[in-house]
Amino acid sequence: MKNRKFITMFVLILSLGTLLAACGSDDKGSDSDNKDGDTEDFTAAMVTDIGGVDDKSFNQSSWEGLQEWGKEHGYSKGEGIDYAQSNDKADYMPNLNRLIREDYNLIFGIGFELKEDLEKVAGQYDDKHFAIVDDEIDAPNVASIMFKEHEGSFLVGVAAAMKTETNKVGFVGGIDSPLINKFESGFIAGVKSVNPDIEVEVEYAESFGAPDKGKIIASNMYSNGADVIYHSSGGTGNGVFNQAKDLKQNDPDRDIWVIGVDRDQYDEGQIGDDNVTLTSMIKRVDVAVEDVSNQAMDGDFPGGELLEFGLKDDAIGFATTNEEAITEEIIDTVNEWEEKILDGDIDVPQTRDETKEFVDSL
């Protein structure tokens, strides 16, 4: 009998733990009564995926875009714009419903993980506008925001091809999926466009959160002679950076590079006075979020459409922070190829089949 008391106690501790995890970001919510529909203004909010609003990646970027948009129209957090943090997959539905109850006109779901829940909610509330990032939902009140990652990957591929001295580069992917295949395809196409003889080693970690796996893969690639690795693998990429920095530490003269993804990963590459980050493929989710919000506000919400943001929208780019590594010459060459993509001279492949065709035609 006594046991039961303690089990109860542990359930309490347990819930305390979950609560602590949950309230790390929690300063929202309670004051939901500050908008009782007395405004006619157009408002927008977003639901993060489990990365959280401060993930230094696309959740954070989306929120920055929304804040920027809010600033233009005199909104601040809780007043016209807001976000709901998801700490768990089970949070998506309640978060979406909460924002709907709070009467936001446009609700973003950040990340393909929200697809299913958003699809359901969109069916139930067809008077609301929704938008999903990184996936496609076929519904009249949902705008699908995708990025032309292959274009950005092509550009960093060009940079990698210019930089490599061993004529061997690597690609580390998170999960082998159509989305990440776009990164892979663009990268390979970019590398081969500069020099078809460069070998590209491709490996998938089958996880976005396994730095140990990333490190093993990177270690293997570098010891096989690759000197530039482009990772598109979220947290797994930490292991890639770790391995590159370790090699650099032991042999500062060795030229070893990592190419970051989604945002400028310059800070991750810093080791002493050196930096192993050659460049990063940058995905400006903020640009897309801002753009869609504006369109919706002006009354032409692109519902049911698939929006693809790419180089021409300035939503895709590459970082030039590491000036010592990414020289003027490289930047000029990359810009030349960028022009070619913008002019439509090159159609960057998005799948493995297209890549094969592309490479064969070179």
Added chain:
Amino acid sequence: MIEILQSIIPTALFYSAPLIFTALGGVFSERSGVVNIGLEGLMVMGAFVGIVFNLAFADVLGAWTPWISIIIAIIIGALFSIIHAVASVSFRANQVVSGVAINFLALGIGVFLTKQWYGKGQTDMVSEPFYTTNIPLLSDIPIIGPMFFKSMYLTSYLAIILAFIAWYILYKTPFGLRLRAVGEHPMAADTNGISVYKMRYIAVIISGGLGGLGGSVFALTIASNFSQSTIVGQGFMALAAVIFGKWHPLGAMGAALFFGFAQSLSVVSASIPFLADVPQVFLLIAPYVLTILALAGFIGRADAPRANGEPYIKGTR
């Protein structure tokens, strides 16, 4: 072949080291009769403390930072595990429930404090992680040198040495005998004048220290920063190593090394002729399948310590 081994073995060793430390912790705890599902949480705690300490003191301590960081992580891990000890030994709570609570609590505290202190979901990368080194002289030995002594983390050696120390303590000292006795037949041990509670407390605290060590070594050799996804499942891998290793320190070490070997092999396999055709997934699931087989009794008998998981109540029969 030799070349392949030269690339597999070093990676397998650094991958395994955190698992070995944590699995040894699991062996101590379970040998004394306390199930420790909380290894994952203890690793989270260790990783968190190791990274935070490293970030805070890197400027002051310089090259010694990672070593002192892991010592601090051991201490905090040991202190943190007292919660588990109090609950499962003194209060006789269900040990599995208590362990799960440890897992939740550690992740909660880690993520919460990270957000409080750094204002974001993950810490910066540490500036003083562990770096690999070549062992002087030994690394020049042909064939064996590059396999075992080139670009190695010192922590990998520490893990293997510690496994042997753990084996010596558990099987060659009176303390170890008492600890095992408490896990096999606490009442018999009690009648012989061994304090069951004291032994179990010590065992759980040792396991906390080793779990913290494992987590901090993982963070400082592999991840370089702390976030909610730094430790995901490694603690349970270590637990699997304990079981696969039949609750024996050297067995647990062997199991952890095997896990690392399988993981490393799955990456390198593409360049090995006869393995290139084997789908990667089979190599990836190999450790787990073998653990299940070990549990099911296909690979010899895997008997848990007899009193594992049962709280001891003085005077009952």
